[in-house]
Amino acid sequence: MEAPKSINLLHNKQIAIVGGGPGGLTLARLLQLKGANVKVYERDFSKEARVQGAIVDLHFDSGLKVIEAAGLLETFKANYMPGADKYRMVDKDANICMDEHNQESSADFGDEHFRPEIDRGALRNVLIDSLLPDTVVWNSQLVSMQLVNNIWELQFKSGTTALADIVIGADGYRSRIRSHVTDIKALYSGATIIQGEIDYPEKDCPEMYELVNQANLIAMGAGKTIAVQPRGDGGLTFYAASLYPENWIKTNGIDFNNPEEVYAYLVKFYEGWSHLFLTLFKACTRFVPRPLNYFPLDQHWDTKANITLIGDAAHLMPPSGEGVNTAMLDALDLSECLTNSEFKDVQAAITAYEKQMRERAIILGKEALDGIKDFASPTDESIKKLVQQFT
Ligand SMILES: Cc1cc2nc3c(=O)[nH]c(=O)nc-3n(C[C@H](O)[C@H](O)[C@H](O)COP(=O)(O)OP(=O)(O)OC[C@H]3O[C@@H](n4cnc5c(N)ncnc54)[C@H](O)[C@@H]3O)c2cc1C
Numbered sequence: 001m002e003a004p005k006s007i008n009l010l011h012n013k014q015i016a017i018v019g020g021g022p023g024g025l026t027l028a029r030l031l032q033l034k035g036a037n038v039k040v041y042e043r044d045f046s047k048e049a050r051v052q053g054a055i056v057d058l059h060f061d062s063g064l065k066v067i068e069a070a071g072l073l074e075t076f077k078a079n080y081m082p083g084a085d086k087y088r089m090v091d092k093d094a095n096i097c098m099d100e101h102n103q104e105s106s107a108d109f110g111d112e113h114f115r116p117e118i119d120r121g122a123l124r125n126v127l128i129d130s131l132l133p134d135t136v137v138w139n140s141q142l143v144s145m146q147l148v149n150n151i152w153e154l155q156f157k158s159g160t161t162a163l164a165d166i167v168i169g170a171d172g173y174r175s176r177i178r179s180h181v182t183d184i185k186a187l188y189s190g191a192t193i194i195q196g197e198i199d200y201p202e203k204d205c206p207e208m209y210e211l212v213n214q215a216n217l218i219a220m221g222a223g224k225t226i227a228v229q230p231r232g233d234g235g236l237t238f239y240a241a242s243l244y245p246e247n248w249i250k251t252n253g254i255d256f257n258n259p260e261e262v263y264a265y266l267v268k269f270y271e272g273w274s275h276l277f278l279t280l281f282k283a284c285t286r287f288v289p290r291p292l293n294y295f296p297l298d299q300h301w302d303t304k305a306n307i308t309l310i311g312d313a314a315h316l317m318p319p320s321g322e323g324v325n326t327a328m329l330d331a332l333d334l335s336e337c338l339t340n341s342e343f344k345d346v347q348a349a350i351t352a353y354e355k356q357m358r359e360r361a362i363i364l365g366k367e368a369l370d371g372i373k374d375f376a377s378p379t380d381e382s383i384k385k386l387v388q389q390f391t
Helices: 005-010 022-033 063-069 073-079 120-129 206-212 259-269 275-283 323-339 346-376 380-390
Strands: 014-018 037-041 055-057 087-090 096-099 117-119 142-148 151-156 161-164 166-169 187-198 216-221 224-230 236-243 286-294 307-309
Touching: 005 323, 005 346, 014 022, 014 151, 014 161, 022 037, 022 063, 022 120, 022 323, 037 161, 055 120, 063 073, 063 323, 073 117, 073 120, 087 206, 096 380, 117 120, 151 166, 187 259, 187 275, 187 346, 206 224, 206 236, 206 275, 224 275, 224 346, 236 259, 236 346, 259 275, 259 286, 286 346, 307 346, 323 346
Parallel strands: 014 037, 014 166, 087 216, 166 307
Antiparallel strands: 055 117, 087 096, 142 151, 151 161, 187 236, 187 286, 216 224, 224 236
């Protein structure tokens, strides 16, 4: 039987997407809707292997647009967290400076300003559940890959292997695929986040839990910020951000696997802040230090014949609320280029996709870099400006 016209380029082609994050899973869904043969190779042992982190908001002209194109808007609506898109800002004494909880929100789906929040794990499940059975191959951490007679041979840490005609690197900021496309390395933004997970905040830091109120809390003081978000399972995630020298993680002598040591550091670093923040640090059982890196905005490579990158693997940038949204847009653009019958071969389709992806990443990356210093190390002036922006 002849393949539908829309997948001519992909007819009889096996596609390997490496990485089952929001970018890779969205791409798998969009390509399967067009009848393509897709597998997603994900290093996690199973769907339940780890908490995916806190909430993420999808935007009208990016994440939500893609969710709609993927035919998943109704499922998304059944899984998002109504009200979690509200923001509350406090100062270092935990005094509220700005509070959207007091404001009536009329925004809803279809409104370009509406940015519904969803738990990252819930979003991942929405995407996984939309795929054909066994599309995601768990416990598949890619360790190496070679091109032999125009076919990619993939090797995984588990000892298994796979073959593919086309490989898409959706494996995030430490991508193993990226070096097959470009040798351009990430740079350090100057900011580092210490991420913390609290599993039982209602019990372990009740005042803080109440202040967060199931939505976004941002606490800013000169030179440092703490952002706190709810998780879908009742937990909290916080991001304690500031400017640190490059390699601080390696040179500071703190064992981040030892919560007591990290707590002691944070108590000192946030000296003079309300005791509420100390209760947050005390209740935390897992800390992860995250130096915020980015790929140079002017990065360029010659498009390869049958391999490309999406999401953080392509254009890592400091967090600015756009990363998941952009990874999903990359997936949409790439799936369209590969299936819209406008290109003579896969390489031409990838060339068109990479042009769109790169143009978008330059704009968003610049905004993210400009914004990260204000976020991680605000001045009294920039805090005032931010409060005004919100009010
Ligand atoms: C502190 C912080 C807060 C953020 N907040 C937001 C936010 O509020 N909103 C937003 O839009 N973005 C946010 N981001 C950015 C966002 O998380 C990323 O941009 C987004 O997750 C990128 O999606 P991705 O699919 O490209 O990669 P990832 O989400 O990183 O997914 C990559 C996947 O690949 C898998 N993988 C990795 N290596 C391998 C391998 N070798 N073999 C197989 N599988 C592999 C991983 O297990 C993972 O599942 C934040 C980032 C940080 C650091």
